[in-house]
Amino acid sequence: MSKEEEYLKQIISSCELILDDMEQGGKVSQGNFNMLGYCDGIMFRMQQEISKDLKRESTGGRTNA
Numbered sequence: 001m002s003k004e005e006e007y008l009k010q011i012i013s014s015c016e017l018i019l020d021d022m023e024q025g026g027k028v029s030q031g032n033f034n035m036l037g038y039c040d041g042i043m044f045r046m047q048q049e050i051s052k053d054l055k056r057e058s059t060g061g062r063t064n065a
Helices: 003-023 030-058
Strands: none
Touching: none
């Protein structure tokens, strides 16, 4: 498993633990909510970049904007 995959699995595991705690009545503070929005934006940008690179590789460098 690559380091990237390991990090992603750790992030997913942390998210699942947070969701479990919230199901038990745990609350997210305003500061943590703000960090959650920041993390969401980062993960979205990463996914978009990886997807774009994958498409470029699969088309041999050709892009159809």
